[in-house]
Amino acid sequence: MRSYTKTVLLLSIFILGLMISANAQEESEIVDVSSYQDEAQKIIDAALADEEAFQKLTYFVDKYGHRLSGSETLENSIDWILKEMQEQPFDNVTSQKVMVPHWVRDxxxxxxxxxxxxxxxxxxxxxxxxxxxxxxxxxxxxxxxxxxxxxxxxxxxxxxxxxxxxxxxxxxxxxxxxxxxxxxxxxxxxxxxxxxxxxxxxxxxxxxxxxxxxxxxxxxxxxxxxxxxxxxxxxxxxxxxxxxxxxxxAKILPDAPSRNIIAEIKGSEKPEEIVVLGGHIDAWDVGQGAMDDAGGCFAAWEAVMLMKELGLKPKRTIRVVMWTNEENGLRGATAYRDMVKENGNLKNHVLAIESDGGVFEPRGFGFGGTDKGYEIVSKIGTLLVPIGADTVNRGGGGADIGPIMREGVPGMGLLVDHSRYFWYHHTAADTIDKLDEEEYQKCIATMAIMAYVAADLPQRIPFGN
CATH class of the missing domain: 3.50.30.30 (Glucose Oxidase; domain 1)
Known part of the structure; x- marks a missing residue:
């Protein structure tokens, strides 16, 4: 009888130990972003003080204008971006070849x-x-x-x-x-x-x-x-x-060569894990594609450069991607998915962030992923209260990150005040004068804070839907 009682007692202690261990593990996974408040404010202040960011976007769309897949203008614009990036402190700048549709309006x-x-x-x-x-x-x-x-x-x-x-x-x-x-x-x-x-x-x-x-x-x-x-x-x-x-x-010509643009800063502790952010660099053959989507591409680019300028060194790699051919084919998005699947990096994608709804006053993000992932990004979102971009809704993503999201990569789409977006969408009126410099700067800060903290937290955003 004593032997039985002793066995039960030892078993109870063992189970209690497992419970305490599990609780301790759960406690250790509680998301705490309070230590990032100072860094988040520094990002906001730096973004709002940076007048060159909007000037660069303005120069780009004024010079290159519409950038439809297959056009010489698109490829010239990609050349210019790659040259600019190679002169900046990225750890890696490259392009990915993609064959794209070539439709001509005439x-x-x-x-x-x-x-x-x-x-x-x-x-x-x-x-x-x-x-x-x-x-x-x-x-x-x-x-x-x-x-x-x-x-x-x-x-x-x-x-x-x-x-x-x-x-x-x-x-x-x-x-x-x-x-x-x-x-x-x-x-x-x-x-x-x-x-x-x-x-x-x-x-x-x-x-x-x-x-x-x-x-x-x-x-x-x-x-x-x-x-x-x-x-x-x-x-x-x-x-x-x-x-x-x-x-x-109008005529359809044979597919033409184009490129995705890829640039990254390597993570200090977990360089194999990646937070990707960006937009699509192609645009319809009317207007300047300033809102749709040069603004989204450049906001992602500026967000990462802001981190470098502030000396922030995230644990994980942060990668900027400007996808080609979103408007009439999504060839760039599918090629990127195929590439990361083939090289085994798909499951190393911790988070994908896309801006393709205009760079107007930011409101926050829409998130597509697990409940635990939503809990983590919602906590990060609280750091965006100072600029009113702290909303994080369930359900979100984007056309270009869609292919990797369907494979299980958590994804987010930047939410902005979209009340005027469809006034100019796919028209000759999508020009730089429709954007506001301060709103654009806030979009840069919003994307920078979400990407940086997601790349630096001890917890990884869980893979899967």
Whole structure:
């Protein structure tokens, strides 16, 4: 009996020891960012005092302007960035070769010829086929959505379909840009025009990528302004016969070589573990791509250089990536994913941060990852209270980090005041004057603090979804 009691007692002590050990381990994993408050404030102060950052972004977009995949301008802009980075104190600067789509807009126009003549501001949609040499002239059928198109299918044959679909959200409305031509071709239309995907317009057409479907005839597709989509709808409701002449010299050339830009500072203790941040360096062939997405790329670049200037040495490696071909293919993003999978570095990616929503007043981040990961980044977010960027929501990421996030890498997308973003998105109005210097500086500080602390904490953000 005594032997049994002794065994039970020893077993109880053993179990108690395991519990104490587990609790101690759990306590040791509690996230404490209080020691980073001074460094976070130094980053904020330095970012807000740096006037050269906005000047560099301004010089870049003024000099290189639009940078569509396959263009000489894009490749020249990449050359310039690589040269600048190689003169800075990065530990490694390189590029990754990527073959990208090469779509060329060339000359294009849309003209209302009946019931009266009027030029219609327009932009062909990325990937669209061109018209015949003399263009396409046909009667117009205005529809309000795909359901309305199916309802009017018998009237659509031989017509130019105009989708007058109001903006609700980008995710919902963009389907008309992406699939509009496919659905129009299914009912025998000869071309597809969409109301630009925007909540606000000043006669500004918005471009963007579109798609075709195997087995469905490819017809030209373009965007017209909100104002003219509404006009055409009014004319149709009045019973007028509407006719448009559409001319597009768009063509698809063979894939062209481009590059992802990669630069990093090595971690002091765990250099094999990586925090990656960046955006996409390509832009549509209108405007300057200042907001979408040179600002995001340069904010990430400046964030890392800020750490170097302040003498901050994170335990893990911080890597800046400027992905190519986000706008019309995501070839850069998939090539980066394939590269890190092949070299075995995928699971060493501790966190991926993307800025591709404009560099307006920062609000914080959206996070995609585990509950424990969310707890860690939320704690880091508290360091951003001084600039009002401390919000950390569940659910977030970005198009370019999407491929590695789907493999389990935790990801974050920079959240900003996006109230004006879709006013300028994919238009000739995406120019440097739409950005505010102080807001841009705050975006740099926001990305720098999140990246630095995530790279320096004792705890690693857990891999997985």
């Amino acid at each position: 000359e294009e126009s849309a003209t209302l010829v009946s019931p009266y003549k009027r030029d219609l501001p327009m932009l062909g949609l990325g990937g669209s086929v061109g018209t015949l040499e003399n263009g396409v002239e046909a009667e117009v059928l205005v529809v309000e959505n795909f359901k309305d198109l199916k309802k009017k299918a018998e009237q659509a044959k031989g017509k130019i379909i105009v989708y007058n679909v109001p903006f609700t959200s980008y995710g919902e409305t963009v389907q008309y840009r992406y699939r509009g031509a496919v659905e129009a071709a299914k009912v025998g239309a000869v071309a597809s025009l969409i109301r630009s995907v925007t909540p606000f317009s000043m006669q500004t057409p918005h471009t963007g990528n579109s798609a075709y479907e195997e087995g469905i005839k490819k017809i030209p597709q373009a965007a017209i302004t909100v104002e003219h989509a509404k006009l055409l709808h009014r004319l149709q409701k009045m019973g007028k016969s509407i006719k448009i002449h559409l001319s597009m010299d």
